Amino acid sequence: MTTPTDGGQDRPVRPAMFRGWRRKCPNCGSGPLLSGYLKVRDTCAVCDEPLHHHRADDGPAYLTILFVGHLMAPLILIAFVKYRPEPIVLATIFTVGCVALSLYLLPRLKGVIVAIQWAKRMHGFGEDTA
Template sequence: MPHTDQTLAHIPDAAEILPPLKPALLKGWRGKCPKCGSGPLLKSYLKVHSECAVCGEDFTLQRADDGPAYLTILVVGHLMIPLMHISFVKFRPEPLTLFTIFALGTTALTLYLLPKMKGAVIGFQWARRMHGFGVPK
């Protein structure tokens, strides 16, 4: 039996079901609950709270795994390697000086970005209802 507009009328549009992606990503980036934006998402550097202290959203469903580390390496590599090349070609510093500056810069940028990327990945999962987010209990 072919589908007609009348048979599909009861199915809601996906855009109506899913919350907006950008606010969830930004809330996660700031380390806040992607649902309410008030409660803390992380309880230590990379440990995730089991639920939001404000709205009670369950965070045990998140599966960030290696995604934040991969994204952090991708961003840091794409920023630091061209900067290293430009600084070497333009300024010709001593190799040990270049290594020291860029090793410290890479480490600092990685440590700064990693929890932010983890929050953004969890926000993405929440907004796209991945791994059971949004399923009524």
């Protein structure tokens, strides 16, 4: 295993996470990180940073479920107690809300996970390719 050329220092995590949230390359912040809805590009189209090392796996899905569940469960309770809608109306509204929020969060959280791995040089992101 080779050592990184910059001494193995961690890259700035917070800017990388913001770039990942915007679904941009964690290195340059300009190139797109994803080539589809959830498919991470092999390399950045702008700076040629290799991105194929990522191991996001199920992390973004778990985080999405965690956030959506913790946000929607209290809202359902509040809506039911305060407004007393018909159960089918409540179920329909919150089903659509949960699906929409999940579809919004999933690619952004995947970008954040990949960016954290890039910043912390995990899974081969820190290896010298020369």
